[in-house]
Amino acid sequence: MAQYARKIKIPKLPIVIALGFILVAVTSGFLPLFWLSLRAGFGGLDAYLPRVISFTLKQAFLSTVLSLLFALPVALAFARRQFPARNMLLKLFSIPLALPAIVAVLGIIGIYGNNGFLHGLISVYGLPGILLAHVFFNMPMAVRLMLTQLEAVPPESFRLGAQLGFTDSQVFRFIEWPQIASSLSGIASLIFLLCAASFAVVLILGGGPQATTLEVAIYQSLRMDFDPARAALLALAQFSICTLLVLIAGRFAQSIAVFPRALGEIRRYHGKSLAARVADALAIFIGCMLILPPILQVILTGITKIQLDHSLLRAIITSLTIGFASASLGLILGWVLAQYTARSRSAVLRSAIRVASLAALIMPPAVLATGWFITLTNFTDVSRLAAVMVIMLNGLMALPFIWPAIYPALVESMQRHDRLCGSLGLKGWDRLRLVDLPVLRKPIGLAFLMGMIVSLGDLSAITLFGSEHLVTLPALIMRQMGHYRMDAAAGTAVVLSVFCFVLISLAQSWSNSRDHA
């Protein structure tokens, strides 16, 4: 890669703008709080903090390991097999990401809780419940990301494997695993950060204050205690730990060693034995059993209770508008950052970009929101900027999901096209229009979709900035619940799931439509 990169001049302006945007967003969020805590003198670190940190790390670590362990065989099975319900299942796998925690938790409780048909299989309250919920949220995402990787295997590799007489396990060892491994540390750190920042799931299913994460402690100090100094301290702890982890994970990230892939159909010559087929069927079955029942529970509970009224319609439009804007912002940022990372030879800069792309997971949204408020309130009426704030925060929150969807494909495309584009003098907008967009429509579609789904399911930004004029679907669900309207809320959750499903279908048909061009 480097050998082509040297000849390509990297335009500096977009990356300066994108990094500057994130840097300003993070510092304007954090510095006001930090300044307050400097003035207040850092509060003492009580015995509570180490306990909170160790629980945060423990549950996040276990959640990550479990999510990946379940995701790997499922992703492999999906990559190996074509079967009638495959597409449908993959679309359903995108729904958990869009479900607000309380909706998913009610779905999980409906299955594993005291009245669920799997009651007693797993104790829902306490660490096992937290892990179950985190696997429910993150395993399907990991499956989709791994599958994207697996679909990028050159078709010749499978032919070569067939010719050399690879067994199924050798196909895994020499073809599938290296392909997944290149993105594994990225997927793992994403899941880890998501679980470390998990808030509602931990509180509801944790069973009590013994299950307290840093995010909960930050929320507490920003709300009930209104102690921004302590919040800044906690945020600093979270920031340091997460950044360290991201950097460590980055060291394990293998540079993606793939050759340009011929645009051929992938045909598999392995896994034909009965045992292999049964194993894959079992993997898919177990994966589905983890993901589908809670979704079905949500749908079945709410399907008859949808209240199609003015507020629902307004929430749909608001959600879609904000989702579209946030996903666009996230995609543009992600594109610029990914392109620069792929070409930059400075390891330090690459690490910095990597951390920047995860900003909204490393710096708790509540801290960012409070800091932005303090910064902006001196200049303007912040409540008028609510929509902008939500879009900014959602855009940043979408970035970590957009990144793994777009980065590997971008690197591959650059390896394939940089020389040609360089020789043709094709650059900037023309290159984007003629080469990158058409070639990368699939990963771009997936990235945009991920961003939109993240925004669709977001409750934190909308809670921090929302108002009676700005109500998204998750906010409407919380509103309805706050007014005893649990049934209406269940109905709205169905609408949210359906929208997510429709969006996924649209994105898929779009990204597939010109595949045979």
Place this chain on the structure above:
Amino acid sequence: MITLEGVTFRYETMLMNFNLEVADGELMAVIGPSGAGKSTLLSLIAGFDEPVSGQIKIAGVDMADCAPDQRPVDMIFQDNNSFAHLDVWTNVALGISPKLKLDAKQSATVDNALAVVGLTSFKNRRPTELSGGERQRIAIARTLVRDKPVLLLDEPFTALGPALRREMLDLLLRIQREKKLTILMVTHQPEDARHAASKIGFVESGQILYVMDNKAFFAPTAPAEIHAYLKG
């Protein structure tokens, strides 16, 4: 000897029908317009595609129920002939044992093959660090260690420059003579065929229209389709 009798295959809307005989120790080039079915012909022989009907025999044995690795065939693709994350030596060693458990003698075989193709000094490098020509040498080295009597080449040197291509062809010819290989090589370069092949097959619209001697193929007396293609 390779024989194809009434081998039919459907690719999207095109119906292909191949009849062919290649004698032992022969190097036959396969030429024809893009999309004529040249690569499919090789895929059928290698076992990556299954014919709808007809029979493929190699050395008199029907290949119908033979998996690709059980056929006495090795195939080199245009690209992606090696695993990018494994070093050169390991990529070649895979040709002997996918378990990568090689005894001293087998290791020596690998080293020897690398020496023949001139990659000894690169044996610890990753294929991504090599040039296109060097990468194809990995595939040729692996062919050597696999020691199959039939070699199929699908435009293996298309990406290389004329001088390098000539060098690679000569390497191939040397190996063919030593090992008495039967080679079927799809190419887009008529001069490669003229330089290396003893016979040339002309494929168009899913059929092998002509199989001719090298001289006759390039002679003014050759059929009109060939003329049209060569002028093309």
Place this chain on the structure above:
Amino acid sequence: MSRLFACLLAILSFASLAQAKETLTIYTYESFVSEWGPGTKIKESFEKTCDCTIEWVSLGDGVAALNRIKLEGANTKADIVLGLDTSLAAEAAATGFFGKHGVDLSLAKTPMPWTDEIFMPFDYAHFAVIYDTEKIKVPPRSLDELVNGDASQKIVLEDPRSSTPGLGFLLWMKAVYKDKAADAWKKLQPRILTFTPGWSEAYGLFTKGEVPMVLSYTTSPAYHVVAENTSRYQAAPFNEGHYLQIEVAGLIEKSPRKLLAQKFLSFMMTPAFQDFIPSNNWMLPAGTTATPLASAFSDVIKPAKTFLFSPEDVYKNRRAWIDEWLNTLVK
């Protein structure tokens, strides 16, 4: 030149005349002004009595509204903050941003005489354990019975670190058990299914049938009677007494519309405001209503004894009490 100046002045004064309609900005919690809350109706009702406009600014909850005031400080555009509760009152007063309301204290119809000169109450309810009559035949008759009762019958509570009812229950426990509160929590622990971040999640678990008891308000059964016509969910009267939540509003001292704000706080105690409270905010009115309450509300249990720490006590001790709770349950 002077004519031009006069013209300009005329235009300017005309413009300001057009804007003469004063706008009263009220910070409140989100559910007060959502489509099912009383906000819109109260706005219409008040705007009839004055030449003014109400602009609601909704924040997540009372705590968020107070935090917003703290963040904005002197720059706030709020004239009134509506929706704090008595646990927050002292903390709010300590910011120094709130001024005296000047409303006749005797207008407040709270379970105990109202004496606060800074905040006026607009509604109240006692905290209560709501139970599902289909699952529990004999509900606990006291907090003590809840604490020492059958551990297989669970209750869902709200987390006092993030939720007002959660804090309310913590204060209730403290009021009843005083220095023995930690022991009582320890005994109660096996009965607690989980602590949720807010009231909605807890009540959601309860109505889903996951748990037969939830901490809510004495007024909760009224919702199910009025909106769902069912008396399945009942409040359990506890013989020690119940902890009270009173929701209050206060005006911003530096507001340029202080008079209008005072007018609103007086208006708050009248039927034109209070009539919308019960069946929109599902709380009991703290002022005069035009008609007697609907039967669903007159059936709301009236505790023999009411607990309420002074706002100052809560302000001083909250952190220590929450830490005590935390350390008790984590061990």
